[in-house]
Structure formats: C-alpha cells, structure tokens
Amino acid sequence: MWPSRVIEMREEKPGPIWLRLYALTVYLFLYTPILVLILFSFNKSRRNSSWGGFTTSWYATLWHNESLMRALANSLKVACLATLISTVIGTMAALALSRYQFRGRETVGSLAYLPMMVPEIVMGIALLTFFIKMGIQLSIVSVILAHVAFSVGYVTVTVRTRLAGLAGNLEEAAADLGATPMETFWLVTFPRILPGIMSGALLAFTLSFDDFVITFFTAGIGATTLPLKIYSMLKFGVTPEVNAISTIMLAFTVCLLALWSRLESDPKSLGR
Amino acid sequence: MRRFLVWGLVLPFVLYNLTFVIFPLFTVLYQSLFPIDAEYNVSSSATLANFKVAFSAATMEVMWRSARYALTTTAACMLLGYPLAYYIAVYGGRLRNQLLILVVLPFWTSYLIRTFAWTTLLQKEGVVNHLLLSLHLIRQPLQMLNTEFSVILGLTYGFLPFATLPIYVSLENQDRSLVEAAHDLGATPFQAFWKVVFPLSLPGVISASLITFVPAMGDFVSAEILGSPETTMIGNLIQQQFLALFNWPMGSALSLVLMLLMVTSMALYVAFAGDRDA
Numbered sequence: 001m002w003p004s005r006v007i008e009m010r011e012e013k014p015g016p017i018w019l020r021l022y023a024l025t026v027y028l029f030l031y032t033p034i035l036v037l038i039l040f041s042f043n044k045s046r047r048n049s050s051w052g053g054f055t056t057s058w059y060a061t062l063w064h065n066e067s068l069m070r071a072l073a074n075s076l077k078v079a080c081l082a083t084l085i086s087t088v089i090g091t092m093a094a095l096a097l098s099r100y101q102f103r104g105r106e107t108v109g110s111l112a113y114l115p116m117m118v119p120e121i122v123m124g125i126a127l128l129t130f131f132i133k134m135g136i137q138l139s140i141v142s143v144i145l146a147h148v149a150f151s152v153g154y155v156t157v158t159v160r161t162r163l164a165g166l167a168g169n170l171e172e173a174a175a176d177l178g179a180t181p182m183e184t185f186w187l188v189t190f191p192r193i194l195p196g197i198m199s200g201a202l203l204a205f206t207l208s209f210d211d212f213v214i215t216f217f218t219a220g221i222g223a224t225t226l227p228l229k230i231y232s233m234l235k236f237g238v239t240p241e242v243n244a245i246s247t248i249m250l251a252f253t254v255c256l257l258a259l260w261s262r263l264e265s266d267p268k269s270l271g272r
Numbered sequence: 273m274r275r276f277l278v279w280g281l282v283l284p285f286v287l288y289n290l291t292f293v294i295f296p297l298f299t300v301l302y303q304s305l306f307p308i309d310a311e312y313n314v315s316s317s318a319t320l321a322n323f324k325v326a327f328s329a330a331t332m333e334v335m336w337r338s339a340r341y342a343l344t345t346t347a348a349c350m351l352l353g354y355p356l357a358y359y360i361a362v363y364g365g366r367l368r369n370q371l372l373i374l375v376v377l378p379f380w381t382s383y384l385i386r387t388f389a390w391t392t393l394l395q396k397e398g399v400v401n402h403l404l405l406s407l408h409l410i411r412q413p414l415q416m417l418n419t420e421f422s423v424i425l426g427l428t429y430g431f432l433p434f435a436t437l438p439i440y441v442s443l444e445n446q447d448r449s450l451v452e453a454a455h456d457l458g459a460t461p462f463q464a465f466w467k468v469v470f471p472l473s474l475p476g477v478i479s480a481s482l483i484t485f486v487p488a489m490g491d492f493v494s495a496e497i498l499g500s501p502e503t504t505m506i507g508n509l510i511q512q513q514f515l516a517l518f519n520w521p522m523g524s525a526l527s528l529v530l531m532l533l534m535v536t537s538m539a540l541y542v543a544f545a546g547d548r549d550a
Contacts (some may be wrong), residue, residue: 015363023359026292026352030378030432036399040392045464049397093285100278108282111289116283116483117535118297119490121507122527128302129524130296151290152285157479161441181277193280203437206376212384212493217514227382232389234497 012067033248041243048240057243068245071229074140078215078225079208082147087201090155094200095189097156098163099171112156115149123150124217131218146218147208154198154207162196175244304524312518322525327531330528331509335533338505341420342489345427349435349484352428357436357476358469361443373441387426387497394422395499418500426494431487435480442476443469478545482538483539489534506530 014020050076054074059102063067084235088110097109127146128138136142171194174184212227219228225247235240305318315321322385378386393399394416401413416422438523446469454464492507499505506526513523 015359019359022355026356034378036392037389048392049395078509089284089288090361091283096278096281106288106512116295116486119486120490121490122509123530125523126296126300129299133299145292206379210383227384230382230384
C-alpha cells in the first residue's frame with residue numbers, strides 16, 4: 001500500500017519550471033494560428049489583415065451554401081466508413097502480431113508501416129492510376145477504399161504498441177482457469193486493449209477527415225469532401241467563409257474528443 | 273486450430289494491403305516505363321527515358337531541397353515534441369489525457385486551413401509583423417511569407433501533433449520504477465533521463481521521426497500555399513505532371529525516384545538508430 005502511494009504523490013509533482021514554460025510555448029505555437037483563424041471568422045472586413053468589427057454573418061452564409069453542406073456530408077460518410085473498416089482490419093492484425101508467433105510475422109508487421117513509408121502524394125497517384133486502369137469509377141467508394149488503405153497501418157501500429165505494453169499473463173491465467181479463447185478475448189483482452197483500439201480509431205478518423213492529398217487524386221465528381229471544397233474556396237480567396245467553416249469543424253472536434261476522453265478516463269478501460 | 277485463427281486475423285489486412293497499396297505501386301512502376309510523346313501517344317516499348325529526366329540535375333535539385341526541408345522539419349518536431357510529450361507523460365498527472373488531447377486537437381482541423389492560417393500571421397501587414405514593429409524589434413516589416421522559412425514552419429506546424437503522439441506513447445508505457453531505481457543507485461536526474469528514460473523511448477522517437485519525415489518530404493500543400501517558385505518541392509512537380517501537364521508516366525517516374533531516395537535514407541536511419549539501441 002505505502003510504496004504505491006509514494007509513487008503516486010511523486011507523479012503529481014508539477015515538474016521543473018523551465019519544462020513547464022517550454023511546454024506552454026509549444027502549446028502557444030500550436031494554438032495561436034487557430035485562435036487567429038477563429039477571430040477572423042468574426043471579422044466584418046473581407047481582408048484578413050485588418051479588423052473591421054464583429055459579425056456572425058459569415059456563419060449564416062455557410063448554411064445556405066449547398067455545395068459546402070454536401071461536402072461536409074461526404075466527409076463524414078467517408079471518415080465513418082473508413083474508420084470502421086480500418087479499425088476492424090487493423091485491430092485483428094495487431095492482435096495476431098502481438099500475441100502469436102507465426103511464419104511471416106515480421107513481413108506482415110512491416111506491411112503495417114508501408115503506407116507510412118509511402119508519401120501521401122505517391123499513394124494518391126498510385127491509387128488514381130490503379131482505379132483508372134482497373135476501370136473503377138472515381139466516386140465516394142474509391143475515396144473510402146483509398147482512405148482505408150492509408151489508415152489501416154496506423155491503426156495496426158497504434159493498437160500493437162498498446163498491446164506490447166501489456167503482459168500476456170492475464171490471458172494465460174484465464175486459459176488456465178478454463179476460459180475458452182473467445183471468453184478470454186472478450187472478458188480479458190478486449191477491455192484492456194479498448195483504449196488502444198479507441199485511439200487507433202481516433203487516429204484513423206482524424207486522418208480520413210483531414211485528408212486532402214489522397215482525396216484530391218481519388219475523388220470523382222460528386223465525391224468532393226470538405227478539404228477539397230475548402231481548397232477550391234481558397235483558390236478564389238474566400239477567406240472569412242473558410243475561417244467560419246473551419247471554426248465549426250473545430251467545435252465539432254472538441255465535442256468528439258470530449259467524448260473520447262471520457263471513455264479513456266474510465267478506470268476499467270485504462271487497462272492498467 | 274491456432275494457425276487457422278492467426279491467419280484468419282491477419283488475412284484481411286494482408287489482402288487489403290496487397291490490393292490497395294502494393295499492386296497500385298506496381299501499376300505506377302509499369303506506367304513509368306512507357307513514356308508519352310508531345311501528342312500524348314504512349315510509347316509501345318518499355319524504356320528508361322522518364323528516369324533519365326527524373327535523375328537530371330534540375331529535378332535532383334528539387335529533390336534535395338525537399339529532403340532538406342523534411343529533415344529540418346523532423347528536427348524541429350523532435351525538439352518541440354519530445355519535451356512536450358515528456359512533460360505530459362511524467363508531470364501530466366490527472367490532466368494527462370486533457371493535455372494530450374490539446375496536442376492532437378489542432379490536427380483535427382484541415383491541414384489546408386492550418387497552413388493557410390499562417391498567411392494571416394506572416395504576411396507583410398500580418399499579426400507577427402505588427403507585434404515585432406510595435407515592440408521596436410524591427411524597423412521594416414519582414415518578408416516571411418513565400419520563403420523557405422514559411423514553408424518549413426508550415427510543415428513543422430502540420431506534423432508536430434503527429435510527431436508528439438508516438439513519443440508520448442513510448443514514454444507513457446515506461447515503468448516509472450526504473451527511474452526510482454536509477455535514483456536509488458545514485459543517478460542524477462539528468463543521468464536517469466539520459467541512461468534510462470531516453471533509450472527506452474527511442475522506438476517512439478524513431479517512429480515519430482518516420483511519421484514526420486515521410487509526409488514532409490512528399491508534401492506539396494505547404495509549398496503551394498506558403499511558398500514561392502524558389503521553394504518548389506518534389507510533391508509540387510509530381511502534382512503538376514499528373515493534374516496540369518497530364519504526363520502520368522513522367523509523374524510516375526518522379527514518384528518512384530522520390531520513394532527510392534526515401535526508402536534508402538529511412539533504411540539507413542533505422543539501421544543506425546537500431547544499432548545505437550542495441
């Protein structure tokens with residue numbers, strides 16, 4: 001009882017002052033551009049260099065922008081489906097890789113890193129070439145297929161990293177106590193790796209929702225996602241609307257992440 | 273039975289990667305061998321003509337520039353991300369998850385927008401110049417936009433959240449009692465960090481730098497939005513070949529050369545880092 005209490009108290013120390021200042025500076029670096037962006041979404045002036053007074057009119061115009069709303073719907077559709085598929089496939093692979101010894105394990109393991117080794121633009125042009133040569137029409141389906149291709153490796157690596165930190169003793173104990181492999185998985189393994197799966201899924205969703213480059217090459221007509229729409233808006237220099245839509249995206253994200261942090265801080269799913 | 277289970281778990285992953293990653297890459301290789309002429313006629317026999325152009329001095333200059341930008345970006349991300357990840361993992365306490373979410377949060381907004389957001393800050397009449405002028409640190413507004421600086425800044429800003437995560441995971445998974453043990457054996461805090469914590473976090477650092485270097489090297493967004501013709505990266509050249517000049521075989525050859533250079537440098541890096549680890 002005592003030693004663990006002592007360690008806990010040590011972990012609550014605030015840390016050296018220089019490290020706290022450094023961390024604060026990095027947070028400032030991360031947030032200043034975003035805060036400025038949010039600020040300028042309320043700017044009356046169309047120019048993004050001077051402040052012309054407060055307005056919310058740019059937000060009102062967004063709701064009447066039909067193509068923008070369609071792009072948002074496309075983005076959500078793509079991200080949800082791509083996350084679902086890549087999380088299932090990736091978690092399965094991560095389980096096999098971290099729990100079992102089998103022939104070809106190293107090769108499969110390095111396969112997970114392949115999409116990370118390949119630059120996005122190369123993945124984009126490769127998938128574009130592939131879809132055209134195979135006669136697959138560029139559509140929302142081709143975008144989803146492409147998004148799974150680049151996110152499944154990230155899920156595998158994330159879940160596997162989490163699994164590697166957990167000893168297999170509990171599974172062995174469960175098996176010794178007569179649990180079937182299925183029972184062992186759902187009652188012992190799964191609750192412990194759930195945070196890993198969640199962060200893997202979160203990563204996949206992030207990558208998909210944010211992806212511009214691969215979508216740029218694999219989306220056909222009618223499959224315009226939000227980043228693609230924003231890119232075309234930027235070309236025309238429509239800054240305040242772009243700032244407004246990104247502010248909404250940020251708010252949406254905060255809600256999702258708040259949900260996620262709840263799941264994560266549940267002591268049962270912490271896996272430790 | 274067990275073997276059946278293992279392959280059942282792994283097979284979807286393997287098949288998906290074969291179909292949608294490896295096979296498409298081979299179609300690119302195939303396509304690059306058949307150049308097109310000025311009238312868009314595809315060559316009937318395989319030649320290496322496209323690769324001659326891809327390895328020419330002019331293209332190589334762009335290639336090295338991209339590598340330089342990517343390396344600088346990776347170094348900057350490690351310098352900013354490691355202490356941040358360390359702070360959260362060790363001193364985050366109860367707020368750990370929240371602090372980590374704060375790091376990932378910017379990543380959730382479109383990379384395009386985050387890149388574009390810098391133009392508001394960096395332009396001649398922008399926020400940064402205003403601030404520096406009013407603090408009397410400079411007399412004339414600085415030209416920050418459309419320079420190497422702004423492109424590398426954009427890249428660093430884009431990939432920092434992503435670089436921090438793997439480092440954090442490797443630090444968070446560490447058994448803190450190892451540090452206690454080091455202290456008990458007489459190590460100073462710095463020694464305990466350098467001899468115990470840092471080596472154990474190396475896998476995280478390696479994957480963080482891979483995760484930064486690869487997308488930075490092939491990026492075209494930052495150079496397009498924050499750069500100038502003098503800061504053209506290889507990604508911009510490839511994009512031009514595919515979407516402006518419609519010379520897909522040439523773009524394919526450029527992509528393959530980019531990958532070749534990257535895989536070579538990455539293999540060297542992993543081998544070197546792996547040696548140090550052992």
